[in-house]
Every structure is written in structure tokens, then in C-alpha cells.
Amino acid sequence: MTTGESAQGPGMKFFVAVWVGLMCIVGIEVIITFRHLPPRELLVWLLALAFLEAGIAVWYFMHLKYERAALAWSLLPALAFVVFMMDHIWPDAFRLLSMRLLSN
Amino acid sequence: MSQVDITAESGHAGLMEDSPYGIPSGKLAMWCFVISDAVTFSAVLFAYGYLRIGSPDWSTPFQFSPTILNGIGMTFILLSSSLTMLAAVEAVKAGRKSAGFGWLCATALLGALFAALHLVEWGRMIDEGWRLFQNPLGGSVHFGAAFFSITGLHLLHVVGGVCALAVIAVGYRRGGYNSIDVEVAGIYWHFVDLVWMFVFPLVYLMNVQ
Amino acid sequence: MSEAAHQHAEPTGFIRKYIFSVDHKVIGLQYIGLGIVAVVLGMILSWLMRLHLGWSTLAIPGLEKLSPAGAPGNVMTPEYYLSLMTMHGTLMVFFVLTNVPFAGFGNYFLPIQVGAPDMAFPRMNMMSFWVTFTAFLVLIAAFFVPGGPPLSGWTAYAPLSAVGQDAGPGEGWGQTLWALSIAIFCVAQLLGALNFIATTLDLRTKGMSLARMPFSTWAWFITSVIGLLAFAVLLPACVLLILDRTAGTSFFIPGGLVISDRLQAHTGGSPLLWQHLFWFFGHPEVYIAILPAIGIVSHILPAFLRRPLLGPRVLISCLAAIGFLSYMVWGHHMFVSGMNPFSAILFSVPTLVITIPATIATLLWIGSVYGARIRFTCASLFCLGFISVFISGGISGFFLAQPSIDTYLHATYFVVAHFHFVMGVAAIFGMFAGIYFWLPKMVGRMMNETLGKIHFWFTFVGVYCIFMPMHYLGLAGNVRRYAAFTDDYLAPLIPVHQFITIAALITGAAQFIFLFNLVWSRFRGPKATENPWQATSLEWSTTSPPPFDNFGGRQLVVHQEPYLYGVEGSAGDYVMQTSPETVEAR
Numbered sequence: 009m010t011t012g013e014s015a016q017g018p019g020m021k022f023f024v025a026v027w028v029g030l031m032c033i034v035g036i037e038v039i040i041t042f043r044h045l046p047p048r049e050l051l052v053w054l055l056a057l058a059f060l061e062a063g064i065a066v067w068y069f070m071h072l073k074y075e076r077a078a079l080a081w082s083l084l085p086a087l088a089f090v091v092f093m094m095d096h097i098w099p100d101a102f103r104l105l106s107m108r109l110l111s112n
Numbered sequence: 113m114s115q116v117d118i119t120a121e122s123g124h125a126g127l128m129e130d131s132p133y134g135i136p137s138g139k140l141a142m143w144c145f146v147i148s149d150a151v152t153f154s155a156v157l158f159a160y161g162y163l164r165i166g167s168p169d170w171s172t173p174f175q176f177s178p179t180i181l182n183g184i185g186m187t188f189i190l191l192s193s194s195l196t197m198l199a200a201v202e203a204v205k206a207g208r209k210s211a212g213f214g215w216l217c218a219t220a221l222l223g224a225l226f227a228a229l230h231l232v233e234w235g236r237m238i239d240e241g242w243r244l245f246q247n248p249l250g251g252s253v254h255f256g257a258a259f260f261s262i263t264g265l266h267l268l269h270v271v272g273g274v275c276a277l278a279v280i281a282v283g284y285r286r287g288g289y290n291s292i293d294v295e296v297a298g299i300y301w302h303f304v305d306l307v308w309m310f311v312f313p314l315v316y317l318m319n320v321q
Numbered sequence: 322m323s324e325a326a327h328q329h330a331e332p333t334g335f336i337r338k339y340i341f342s343v344d345h346k347v348i349g350l351q352y353i354g355l356g357i358v359a360v361v362l363g364m365i366l367s368w369l370m371r372l373h374l375g376w377s378t379l380a381i382p383g384l385e386k387l388s389p390a391g392a393p394g395n396v397m398t399p400e401y402y403l404s405l406m407t408m409h410g411t412l413m414v415f416f417v418l419t420n421v422p423f424a425g426f427g428n429y430f431l432p433i434q435v436g437a438p439d440m441a442f443p444r445m446n447m448m449s450f451w452v453t454f455t456a457f458l459v460l461i462a463a464f465f466v467p468g469g470p471p472l473s474g475w476t477a478y479a480p481l482s483a484v485g486q487d488a489g490p491g492e493g494w495g496q497t498l499w500a501l502s503i504a505i506f507c508v509a510q511l512l513g514a515l516n517f518i519a520t521t522l523d524l525r526t527k528g529m530s531l532a533r534m535p536f537s538t539w540a541w542f543i544t545s546v547i548g549l550l551a552f553a554v555l556l557p558a559c560v561l562l563i564l565d566r567t568a569g570t571s572f573f574i575p576g577g578l579v580i581s582d583r584l585q586a587h588t589g590g591s592p593l594l595w596q597h598l599f600w601f602f603g604h605p606e607v608y609i610a611i612l613p614a615i616g617i618v619s620h621i622l623p624a625f626l627r628r629p630l631l632g633p634r635v636l637i638s639c640l641a642a643i644g645f646l647s648y649m650v651w652g653h654h655m656f657v658s659g660m661n662p663f664s665a666i667l668f669s670v671p672t673l674v675i676t677i678p679a680t681i682a683t684l685l686w687i688g689s690v691y692g693a694r695i696r697f698t699c700a701s702l703f704c705l706g707f708i709s710v711f712i713s714g715g716i717s718g719f720f721l722a723q724p725s726i727d728t729y730l731h732a733t734y735f736v737v738a739h740f741h742f743v744m745g746v747a748a749i750f751g752m753f754a755g756i757y758f759w760l761p762k763m764v765g766r767m768m769n770e771t772l773g774k775i776h777f778w779f780t781f782v783g784v785y786c787i788f789m790p791m792h793y794l795g796l797a798g799n800v801r802r803y804a805a806f807t808d809d810y811l812a813p814l815i816p817v818h819q820f821i822t823i824a825a826l827i828t829g830a831a832q833f834i835f836l837f838n839l840v841w842s843r844f845r846g847p848k849a850t851e852n853p854w855q856a857t858s859l860e861w862s863t864t865s866p867p868p869f870d871n872f873g874g875r876q877l878v879v880h881q882e883p884y885l886y887g888v889e890g891s892a893g894d895y896v897m898q899t900s901p902e903t904v905e906a907r
Binding site: 151244 | 441514515523527549552558588589590601
């Protein structure tokens with residue numbers, strides 16, 4: 009088993025294309041920001057685009073696509089699970105609003 | 113690192129069990145580190161979100177010029193540095209030593225440029241009266257706290273990455289580091305870029321006027 | 322590029338061999354040594370606490386020297402009691418329970434049990450230990466700074482821990498050093514986790530499939546995965562705490578607080594945020610504390626039952642399930658914190674669910690022990706004792722898992738009883754079992770069995786005398802983290818406290834039998850053979866102590882599963898993992 013070299017990926021041309029795509033996503037993010045959507049809607053869009061960007065970066069730039077599937081299956085669900093668990097804190101964040109001192 | 117550390121590499125198939133992921137140990141360790149660091153950044157971003165949701169007086173002071181324009185520039189620089197990093201890995205895997213060294217240096221320089229622009233931006237904000245504990249617009253003090261701590265944590269990773277890249281570049285040219293070490297550094301560097309992909313929308317774009 | 326055969330050469334010189342060593346065995350011993358220093362210090366702190374709880378006006382000789390402000394006239398102030406309690410908890414949880422069973426024994430035996438010559442990253446391993454040591458020094462420094470150690474508990478709840486000096490003695494430099502120490506500790510643990518994961522996955526010798534790994538190796542592996550993700554949250558939490566304390570931020574400090582007659586300049590933060598961040602780490606942390614001990618006990622027990630455990634794959638699945646579920650339950654520490662009460666349900670259910678794999682594991686042990694011809698040695702006694710105290714501690718967990726009951730029991734001695742049984746006793750029993758079992762391998766000398774058995778019985782009876790009455794105290798409403806009990810309803814309970822104190826002092830004194838045994842045996846104990854326990858795993862296929870590269874240049878080949886006891890083998894009633902003989906399926 010030749011573990012000394014990682015699986016072959018595509019060439020630089022492909023990565024430049026991915027780079028262009030990522031810059032386009034950044035552009036879309038900036039454009040929708042200046043459409044002055046309500047904050048909640050903007051957040052959903054920006055998060056979705058950010059995850060898309062991140063996914064592309066992890067899959068192609070970090071070569072996760074070209075590794076064994078087991079690696080992605082081990083790393084990503086664990087991260088997703090831990091981050092998902094952090095969502096438990098949001099109810100307390102919303103209640104914080106009603107717990108403010110009146111003078112503040 | 114590569115001379116002393118024992119990694120499961122080609123040459124002793126038959127003497128050891130196969131690694132389930134088929135990658136060198138250094139690479140696996142860097143992936144695990146990236147996951148752990150992602151959890152760290154997530155915790156800080158969640159804390160930011162928590163305090164922002166709970167603050168009715170949250171400020172949104174950023175305008176297109178100079179902040180968002182600067183942010184786009186910084187994003188461009190960091191994304192390009194990921195591209196040069198990929199070029200470095202390609203060159204190094206093909207054994208093109210000077211090209212590899214050159215691309216590594218380019219990556220480090222772009223990272224340094226990012227850090228410089230960032231510090232200039234910080235200087236500008238501090239001049240306007242922003243602090244960790246102070247909001248010149250009279251809104252929530254958490255804005256400064258969140259902004260400086262999140263971007264500061266990221267900046268720390270960028271600076272650390274630039275130093276590491278410089279060490280690896282020089283070490284690679286001297287023959288002390290090999291293509292795997294460069295690849296491992298690449299995974300870290302792409303991760304730093306990846307974190308920015310969340311920081312820019314959540315900390316900059318979400319705080320546009 | 323580098324191959325297993327080309328690992329680092331044997332070091333020469335005292336410094337390279339014993340101080341800045343990259344050898345995982347030396348590093349493991351360094352962690353264990355640090356843990357022993359920490360546990361003795363933590364135990365002394367507990368004695369001081371217990372003396373004060375039993376006799377709150379007692380003048381303890383020498384205390385004023387340690388802290389003139391904290392103990393004027395040698396009588397502990399309530400604030401100093403809380404400071405000692407904070408340091409007791411911090412030392413024990415971090416520098417004993419996370420260090421010894423995991424970093425200590427894990428570093429020593431993980432590579433050997435998988436057949437590797439060292440950890441995957443020996444230099445990073447060395448760095449992990451010295452970073453841990455630095456964290457220890459920073460923590461101890463808190464005793465000697467103005468104001469002394471912090472008084473917010475090992476949990477360091479905000480705003481007490483975040484507002485600074487106004488909150489009390491120790492809340493100046495002491496608390497900042499505490500936060501710094503823990504942040505440094507997180508970094509060390511992260512580096513250690515990377516090493517454990519890479520070594521387990523990549524450096525197993527031929528024939529050592531994941532299924533053939535001993536329970537201890539599985540436990541260390543699962544623990545390191547938990548740690549990788551948990552310490553990642555504590556680190557930024559401590560950094561944000563330090564920012565609150567030194568940089569004027571208000572992450573955890575709400576507005577309008579008047580402390581020591583001074584309006585605090587902070588505003589807008591949330592103490593609940595600290596609790597969420599801390600316990601998000603804190604709950605997986607307690608499983609980091611217990612899982613290695615579970616692995617060690619499960620590994621040792623078959624050797625003295627002379628038969629394998631029931632359901633080994635089920636047991637490993639239980640460990641993994643506990644690790645997974647540990648991330649879902651942290652809110653059970655916060656039922657009365659002011660957290661959204663509906664969140665309490667979301668935390669309570671997984672907490673009750675996590676009792677299932679723990680119970681299954683316990684039943685597997687009990688089922689394995691039942692009917693076995695047990696060889697009673699110190700190691701096996703502590704394993705059996707472990708099962709007992711794990712059950713005792715676990716049962717109180719069922720009660721605390723439910724918000725309704727926890728509303729009453731939270732912050733009482735019932736909780737103190739629970740976590741001491743599972744962490745302070747069960748995990749420590751796992752450590753003792755590990756030392757009695759593995760010291761012959763580590764230093765090449767047998768420990769004295771008689772002294773060990775005396776140690777066991779004093780300890781086993783002693784811990785029950787100490788911690789069982791605490792359940793009663795808790796149910797009676799005895800609040801924890803109080804320096805003295807002056808309320809009408811608590812005064813009748815003081816005799817119980819006095820009984821506990823006496824039991825604690827006697828049990829503590831008995832630990833010196835163990836320390837004496839340890840040191841004596843190290844230098845004067847009978848020489849240990851390669852396999853004094855007739856055990857099967859790879860650490861028993863090498864000399865005692867192992868040579869520098871663990872196996873003397875041999876590359877072991879593994880042919881068997883790890884616990885073939887009670888089978889007719891060429892060596893006796895067992896078959897070693899390295900033995901190529903065919904074993905008939907039972």
C-alpha cells in the first residue's frame with residue numbers, strides 16, 4: 009500500500025476554475041448583503057453560501073475528494089455533530105433579550 | 113519532523129497493519145487538528161451569535177468603502193494564497209524544487225499581505241474609537257469584543273501559518289522536508305482560508321449598515 | 322520517507338534519557354509522576370477542607386504561614402476554604418484524572434499494546450508533557466500570588482470568575498493564572514490526542530487489527546477522540562474569560578452588578594454563556610476521566626478471572642456510545658441555572674440514555690466475574706472494587722439526570738457523593754489497578770502484595786465511609802461549597818461531617834502505605850519476569866522493563882485476539898497474542 013503519495017488530483021487549471029467559482033460566490037455574498045434583506049434572511053443566505061464555499065474548499069483544495077471515502081466519513085460527521093450540538097444554546101440567547109436591565 | 117517521527121509510510125507493507133485511511137500519519141494528524149480548530153472557531157462564532165441575538169442595541173457600522181472593499185481585497189488575497197499553495201504542492205509532488213520553493217514563498221507573502229491589511233484595518237477602527245470594550249456609536253460593547261477577538265484569533269492563525277510556511281519553504285529547499293510535509297502545511301493553510309470564508313460573511317457582511 | 326526501522330536512536334546522557342526524552346515510556350512515567358504529585362497535593366487540600374468542615378473553628382498549624390490573609394490565627398476563612406476547594410478540584414480533575422489514566426498509562430502502553438516502537442510523533446509527545454508541566458506550574462503559582470488561589474471552583478462560574486479583584490480574595494491574579502493554566506493544558510491535551518489517534522490507526526503491527534486491540538487501547542483511542550473535540554471548546558472559553566478579566570470585555574458579565582459596593586464597569590454579557598461553553602467541554606471531560614479507567618479495568622480483569630469478558634465487542638461499542646452521547650448531555654449540569662427549562666428535557670433524555678451503555682458494561686463485568694475462579698491480587702481487587710464504586714456512583718446519576726429531582730439535589734452533597742464515587746474513587750481505583758498490574762512491567766520489580774491488600778481494604782472501606790454518608794447529607798439539604806454549617810437545619814448534620822472527616826484522614830493516611838510500597842518496590846522489590854501475571858497482550862511479550870524500542874528490534878506479529886484465557890495453550894491456560902498456535906473455537 010503506497011501511503012507515501014496521496015491520490016492524484018486534477019491539475020492547476022481545474023483549481024483555477026474552482027478559485028474563480030469561489031470568488032463568484034464571494035461576489036454573490038457581497039451583492040445580497042447590499043440588497044438590505046432582513047437580518048435573519050441575510051444570515052440564512054450567507055451561512056448557506058459560506059458552507060458551500062467551505063465545502064468546495066475542503067473537497068477540492070484540501071483534496072478530501074481524492075482521499076479514501078472513510079476519511080471524509082470519519083471527519084465530517086463528527087464535526088457536524090459537535091457543531092450541531094452547540095445549537096442548544098440559542099434558546100438562552102433569545103431569552104437574554106428579555107433579561108436585560110431596563111436602563112441598558 | 114520527518115526524520116524523527118515514525119509514520120506509516122511505504123516500505124514496510126507486510127510489517128504493519130494498513131492505516132484505515134491510507135494517508136501518512138502527519139497528514140491524518142493535521143486533519144484531526146483542523147477538525148479540532150474548527151470546533152474552536154465554531155465555539156467563538158456561536159458565542160458571538162449568542163451575544164448578538166441577545167443585544168437589542170447591536171451596531172452595524174460597516175460601509176462598502178472602506179471596510180467591505182478591504183474585506184473583499186483580503187478575501188481575494190487569501191483565496192489566491194490557497195491557489196499558490198496548491199501550485200506549490202503540485203510543484204513539490206512533481207519534484208520541481210525551485211518552483212515549489214517559489215510558490216511556497218508566494219503563499220507566505222500573500223498571507224503576510226493579508227495580515228498587514230488586517231492590521232491596517234484594525235488601526236483604522238481603533239482610531240475611530242473601537243475597542244474590545246468600547247463602541248464609539250454608543251451601541252453594544254460586544255461588537256468590538258466579538259470583532260477583535262474573532263478576527264484576532266484568525267489573524268493569529270494566519271501569522272502562525274506564515275511562519276510555518278517560511279520554515280517549511282526553507283526546510284524543503286534544504287532537503288529536510290519532503291512533499292508530504294508541504295501537503296500537510298497546505299491542509300492547514302486551506303483551513304485558515306476556510307475559516308475566513310465564515311468570518312467574512314458573519315463578522316463583516318452581517319454588520320453592514 | 323522515514324520508516325519504522327529508522328526510529329530515533331537510543332539517547333545518551335541524563336537529560337536526553339530522563340528529562341527531555343522522546344521515549345513514550347519515559348513520558349508516560351513523567352505524566353504518572355506529575356499525577357502522583359498532584360494527587361498528594363489535592364489530597365492534602367481535601368484534608369484541610371474536611372478538617373474545616375468538621376470543626377470550623379479549628380486552628381490548623383502552619384496554615385497562616387501558607388496564607389496570612391486566608392487563615393489568620395491558623396483558622397481558615399470561608400474564602401480560603403473556597404480557594405482550597407477550587408485548587409483541589411482543578412488539580413484532581415485536570416492533573417490527576419486526565420493525566421494519569423489517559424496521558425500516563427496511555428503514553429506508556431498504547432504503543433506497546435499495538436506493537437509499535439513509539440508514538441507516531443515522539444517529539445510532539447515530549448512537548449505535550451512539558452506543556453502540561455508548564456500548565457501545572459502556572460496553576461501552582463496561584464498559591465503564591467497576592468490574594469492566593471481563586472475561589473470560584475474548578476467550574477469557575479462567571480461573573481464571580483470574570484469581574485476581577487472585586488469578587489474576593491484570589492480573584493485577581495489567582496483566577497487569571499488559573500484560566501491561563503487551563504488554556505495551556507488544553508493545548509497539551511490537543512497535541513496528545515493527535516498522537517494517540519495517529520498511533521492507534523497507523524502504527525499497529527502486523528496482525529493487530531482494530532478488532533484485536535485490547536480494551537485499554539480502545540478506551541485510550543476513544544478518549545482521545547473525545548478530548549480532541551472537547552478541549553477545543555474549553556480553550557476559547559478560557560481565552561474569553563481572560564479577556565473579560567484583563568481587557569474589559571463583557572462576554573460573561575451582565576450589566577448593573579454591584580460587587581463589594583462597586584458598580585462593575587461591564588455590561589451586556591451572559592454568565593449562562595460561560596456555563597454552556599464550560600460544560601460543553603466539562604461533560605465530555607468527565608468521560609475522558611472515566612473511560613481510560615474502564616478500559617484499564619476491563620483489560621486487567623480477564624487476566625485474573627482466567628477467562629475472557631463476556632461480549633467484548635459489545636463492551637467496545639458501549640465505550641464508543643458513551644463517547645458519542647457525552648456531547649449531548651452537558652445541560653444536566655445547568656438544570657437550575659436559569660437555562661431554558663424546555664432545554665432541560667433535551668438534555669435529560671440523553672443523560673438517561675447514556676446510563677444504558679454504562680449499565681450494559683457493568684452487567685458484562687458482573688456476568689464475567691460470576692462463577693470465575695478469581696485470582697485475588699491487588700490489581701484484581703481494585704478492579705472488583707472499581708465495579709462496586711462505579712455502580713454506587715452511577716446509581717446516584719440516575720437521580721441527578723432528572724430535572725425534577727435535580728432541582729432539589731443540585732449543589733448539595735448528593736452531587737458531591739455522585740461525582741466523587743465515579744471520578745474520585747472509580748477512576749482512582751482504575752489507576753491503582755493499573756499501577757499494581759503494570760508497575761512490574763514498567764520498572765521490572767514486583768510490588769508487595771500484602772501491603773497492597775492492606776492498602777486496598779483500607780481504601781475500599783474508607784471511601785464508602787467517606788462518600789456514602791454524603792448521599793444522606795444531600796438529601797437532608799446540605800448545601801455544597803459552604804465552608805461551615807451554621808444554619809439551624811444544617812447544625813445537626815455536623816457530626817456526620819466529622820465522621821466523614823475522620824474517615825477521610827484515615828483513608829488518606831492509608832495511601833501512604835501505597836506510596837511506600839511504590840517506592841520500596843521500585844528499589845527493593847523482587848525482580849519481575851517478562852510475564853508475571855501470565856497475561857496475553859503485547860506488553861507481556863517483552864522484557865520488564867521493555868527495551869528502548871519496546872521489543873528489542875523484533876517486529877511482532879499478532880495472531881490472536883487479546884483475551885484468550887482459560888484455553889489450553891502452549892504456555893499454560895492462556896494463549897498470548899503473539900502465539901501462532903491454532904486455538905480451537907469455543
